[in-house]
Amino acid sequence: MNIIETFFGDYFILRQRIPFFIYYIYIKYGELENPIIDRIIITLLTFTGLISTYTLFGFIFKIPFSDIIPFNWTYYGLIHWCIFFFFFFQIANRRGMNRLKSFTLATLATVGGGWLYEVPYFHPGSMFISIYALFYINGQIIYLLLLGYELRKMNFKPNKLIWSMLILFLAFSTALFIDRVGFWHMVWDILGSRLNLMWVYRTPASLFLLSLLSGIRKKSEMMKNV
Numbered sequence: 001m002n003i004i005e006t007f008f009g010d011y012f013i014l015r016q017r018i019p020f021f022i023y024y025i026y027i028k029y030g031e032l033e034n035p036i037i038d039r040i041i042i043t044l045l046t047f048t049g050l051i052s053t054y055t056l057f058g059f060i061f062k063i064p065f066s067d068i069i070p071f072n073w074t075y076y077g078l079i080h081w082c083i084f085f086f087f088f089f090q091i092a093n094r095r096g097m098n099r100l101k102s103f104t105l106a107t108l109a110t111v112g113g114g115w116l117y118e119v120p121y122f123h124p125g126s127m128f129i130s131i132y133a134l135f136y137i138n139g140q141i142i143y144l145l146l147l148g149y150e151l152r153k154m155n156f157k158p159n160k161l162i163w164s165m166l167i168l169f170l171a172f173s174t175a176l177f178i179d180r181v182g183f184w185h186m187v188w189d190i191l192g193s194r195l196n197l198m199w200v201y202r203t204p205a206s207l208f209l210l211s212l213l214s215g216i217r218k219k220s221e222m223m224k225n226v
Helices: 003-008 011-029 035-060 075-094 099-116 139-153 160-178 183-195 203-215 219-224
Strands: none
Touching (some): 011 099, 035 075, 035 099, 075 099, 075 203, 160 203
């Protein structure tokens, strides 16, 4: 066991717990402009960026993932969700949300997105009920519901972009769900050997989650109507 594993513990347990504590902090301080919290968030973003860069170099030089990060995960997952997290944070921040709120929603979307993309083609009972979860219900489901709740509080309204991304996600997920071990699986393997579609699996769900932010009006737009 190396120092990273000693400090961070198991990835799957952390995934169930860390967003809960971040959301708790957001509930207590979410609407405050706190310079200390802002500095902490900037530090966490910087750390995440360094981990992403470190991991990307490991992927480029074909170092086994377990030698880079001691979690039962893959380069594809970590790199994809780090990029998604930064995009979600930046878009939320540019729509007038403070750093803590942007960071919290990005965390909920990232952790929840890991469940959303996977469940159409991998849905054992552990995807819904987990002994590692705080309340036995898979925390990723709860975090998606909390994300929806927070967006609704901001007068969320679906638009054409959101509907388009939802249709793309549903069509992609249905194709995987209907015939996972038959024709689609064969096509997937043929294309995957050439294009490495491991990078594609998570994309429709990610685009859908990112598009949700377009349903929130910027603060400047809201002020014009006051």
